[in-house]
Amino acid sequence: MKGGSPYQYSMPAHPTHLTYATCTLALLLEGLLSSRRTRRALKWLTRPALHWAERTAAPLVLVRWLYVLHQRRRLERLSWQYVNEGLTGELGDIIKSFHLRAIGDGTYAPTAPGGFWLADLQGETVGIVGMLRKDELTATVHRLNVTPRHQGCGIAAQLMDALTxxxxxxxxxxxxxxxxxxxxxxxxxxxxxxxxxxxxxNYLGIMLITMRLDLAI
Incomplete structure (x- = not known):
């Protein structure tokens, strides 16, 4: 994930058509019934019909805001799951997870088709990316990240060049x-x-896009 936080980018799967329809109707009713001009324009409605519309709008608006709150809390929970998985998993022991070996002066090199690369700028780590072998001819890219203030400088491209x-x-x-x-x-x-x-x-209840790069071309 290039330069983004899990909270910002790890969005859930798309809402259903019913959810979209409910939220849209709630917004329309909320806007219409809160406008004096609209209420005057709706004088042709019978009083019971107008009261029914007012009573219907309130629960629909409540449903809309409860849905938004639910999604926000869900993102917070998934964000922490993503962070904890990384810290306790492959990023908890990078040397072991990505099969690295020490070659001196605090430097490590890959010992297998997999590997892990850091972008260093004046002693500061500004980007990372990892690769793990999936089978004899396939590998997966992991944790591509560039610090926000160093994005747009070509760091991600250099990391991916080294990896490929x-x-x-x-x-x-x-x-x-x-x-x-x-x-x-x-x-x-x-x-x-x-x-x-x-x-x-599907990853932790989130629908992710899968992508592929053919190196044989």
Whole structure:
């Protein structure tokens, strides 16, 4: 995920058509019935019909705001799940997870087709990306991130160049990854460097876009 936080980009799957319809109707009724001009224009309605519309609008508006609150809390929970999974999983022990070995002076090198790369700027880590082998010819890209204030400087492209060069050198023919459909900047970046969308996958209740890069071309 290029430069975005899980809270911002790990959005849930799209709401159903019924949810869209309910929220749209609630907004319309809320706007119409809160306008004096509209109420005057609706004098042709019988009093019972107008009262029914007013009574209907209130619960629909409540449903709309409860849905928004539910989605916000859901994103917060999923955000922490994403962070905890990373810290207790592959990022909890990068050396072991990505099969690195020490080569001196605090430097590590890959020992397998997988690997992990850092972008360093004057002693500050400004970007990361990892790769794990899936099978003999396929590897998956993990945790591509660039710090917000260093985005747009070509750091993500350099990290991916290093990763793809390493993959080719170890006989990997295909790279795969998944990202949020709401992370538009990441999707655009991947497409610019040759990645193609292949479908969707479920991750912690979120529908992610899957993408693929063919290194054999």
């Amino acid at each position: 060069a390493h993959a080719r050198a170890h006989g990997i023919r295909t790279l795969e990854l998944a990202t949020s459909p709401y992370n538009v900047s990441a999707i655009s970046f991947y497409q610019r460097i040759g990645w193609k969308r292949t479908g969707y996958k």
